[in-house]
Amino acid sequence: MTSLEVLQDRLDAVHSGISDAARQAARDPRAITTIVVTKFHPAELVRQLHGLGVRNFGENRHQEAQAKAEELRDLDIDWHFIGQLQSKKARQVRAYARVIHSLDRPSVVDALASHPLSIDCFVQLNLTDDDGRGGVRDADLERLTERVVATPGLSLLGVMAVAPVGEDPRAAFARVRVASERVMAIAPTARFISAGMSGDYREAVLEGATHLRIGSAITGNRPVAG
Numbered sequence: 001m002t003s004l005e006v007l008q009d010r011l012d013a014v015h016s017g018i019s020d021a022a023r024q025a026a027r028d029p030r031a032i033t034t035i036v037v038t039k040f041h042p043a044e045l046v047r048q049l050h051g052l053g054v055r056n057f058g059e060n061r062h063q064e065a066q067a068k069a070e071e072l073r074d075l076d077i078d079w080h081f082i083g084q085l086q087s088k089k090a091r092q093v094r095a096y097a098r099v100i101h102s103l104d105r106p107s108v109v110d111a112l113a114s115h116p117l118s119i120d121c122f123v124q125l126n127l128t129d130d131d132g133r134g135g136v137r138d139a140d141l142e143r144l145t146e147r148v149v150a151t152p153g154l155s156l157l158g159v160m161a162v163a164p165v166g167e168d169p170r171a172a173f174a175r176v177r178v179a180s181e182r183v184m185a186i187a188p189t190a191r192f193i194s195a196g197m198s199g200d201y202r203e204a205v206l207e208g209a210t211h212l213r214i215g216s217a218i219t220g221n222r223p224v225a226g
């Protein structure tokens with residue numbers, strides 16, 4: 001198990017990295033939400049981080065997320081679902097997630113409709129040419145955004161993206177900023193940007209990210225999937 005001292009040191013290092021980048025961008029670091037991504041890590045690590053004050057956690061696989069949320073239901077946690085979502089599972093994710101970052105298909109949007117409670121969500125944009133990656137194609141961003149806006153029970157926060165391997169992250173996040181403006185032209189309040197991971201969160205902050213999804217810089221390396 002990772003000691004609390006080590007976890008605290010990593011949290012401090014990430015928070016100071018965020019503060020530095022925010023200062024450089026003349027932004028208020030308090031307006032930036034850090035989501036600690038705990039995929040592949042045991043619930044016990046989430047509990048330790050919660051003890052250090054973390055409240056926002058991210059998971060990318062439904063079964064694992066559901067099990068952790070169940071095991072940790074005594075804690076006040078905001079779970080963020082950040083992985084590819086199947087329409088068959090979408091409703092189940094709603095049961096524990098506070099925010100869904102990965103809306104990328106009409107079928108998923110439709111599956112989440114008509115729930116009595118509203119859920120916060122992001123439309124995920126694919127920054128690559130590979131359709132196998134999560135995210136809607138750039139050309140379909142407006143259409144999907146319109147569908148989310150028209151769907152009861154979904155509250156659109158903004159756009160989410162992962163910087164492609166091999167592209168300068170700053171340039172990738174500048175593209176996300178442009179996409180965010182396109183989303184806001186349809187949904188003016190959807191001004192949030194979920195972007196930036198352990199290796200590129202500084203660049204994301206410089207380009208306006210409001211929600212950072214940070215895993216290994218805080219949790220350490222992920223255990224190999226069992």
Ligand SMILES: *Cc1c(COP(=O)(O)O)cnc(C)c1O
Nearest residue numbers: 037060082197198213214215216
């Ligand atoms: C795993 C994951 C992260 C965190 O990645 P790290 O490099 O460990 O910070 C962020 N976003 C998504 C969508 C992920 O799947």
